[in-house]
Amino acid sequence: MSFKKLLTSAVGRKLTMGATGLFLVLFLIVHVGLNLCIFANDGGEMFNRAAHFMGGNWVPRVLEIGLFFFLIVHIVQGLILEMSNRAKRGIGYEKSYGNRGSKWYSRSMALLGILILIFLILHISNFWLPNRVHQGFLLGEEINLYDRMKVTFSIGWIVIVYLIGLIALAYHLMHGFQSAFRSLGVHNNKYNKLLTCIGRGFAIIVPLLFALMPLSFYFGWLS
């Protein structure tokens, strides 16, 4: 079963993790672009129009199904890999290797992923779920997402959870971005170095832009 091996072998599982991870990276680019609309500083008009387009057009809706599918595959494969890998050692070492010549975040991808998942559950229940429920499915009216953000991000603990989730995302991407390309077979060092640089930039800039949203509302930086 050739295709089954892509999902079940040690190498195949990493290939699916890399491919789904890169799809999620594309989603982050779209999401952060939409979020930046709040900085038009027009009382949320541009942001709400963008949100209306994303919710009302069938193309993003179809892509949204794919997004959830890939997200679930990424989470399930990640958890299976982590549990399976942990079981491979057997008896542990008396003395730890310390940093093992590697970065702590590269050894903590599952933990960072779980933190991101907790953040995502809160984020989806804050915005996506109420918006989709109202947007034509049940109640036939749209939520003013900009106003909802204003209310949500006036609560201190929510802002803190968002920031923790985004820091976890930053470190997850710091390793995951370039590692995904390696998993997909990019072995040319010229590209690996370039992808590592792009990955580091992406891992810093994108979560920072995301973090600007709750911070801007909480500290009243927007008029």
Place this chain on the structure above:
Amino acid sequence: MSFLEMFDVLNERLIEEGEDPIAFDHDCREGICGACSMVIDGKPHGPWAQNTTCQLHMRAFQDGDTIIVEPWRAKAFPVVKDLMVDRSAFDRVIQAGGYISVNTGNPADANAIPIDKKSADDAFAAAACIGCGACVAACKNSSAMLFAGAKVSQLALLPQGDPERKTRVIEMVAQMDKEGFGSCTATGACEATCPKGISITNIARLNKEYMRAILSSEEA
């Protein structure tokens, strides 16, 4: 005095005292056979970079230091006794596909097949793997991907490896899974630990070879 000579002295003393000597693997004591497998103070092959246990010397430590020595720890490498582990899992991974087909009879002329220098150099660098298992011992997942990556790359880079190119990678990865090695998280611990400096680039090449072999396979 080398680290293994220190063990020789220790074992002589234990035998004189009527106790069992400590069992440990060793063979060439020249850093090329990969037999000496010890985790020394938490690091496979000890504190020196790109070095095997047999090439480690006692000057790496201070007088009076307590040194903790452990065997490789991985389910795929069961401990035989003390510091000896059974690494035959590596042999079976090689048997699964780490070979090439050659005609019998007189040896072929050397250099009869042109190979570009870069490929020859990369293949040679991958072939430097001595199969010691330090990559498995160092990896948080007990993954053998650096070992398998080196073996697959070495043959994938050379025209002699072409006939079994697709089946090799599929069979070796399947055997790796069967033996109970973990998968790669690309932390780089294996590369940092490898006594021969094998690059994790070989793991990415293995991933590419695997993907190509699976996608182009006729098997449904």
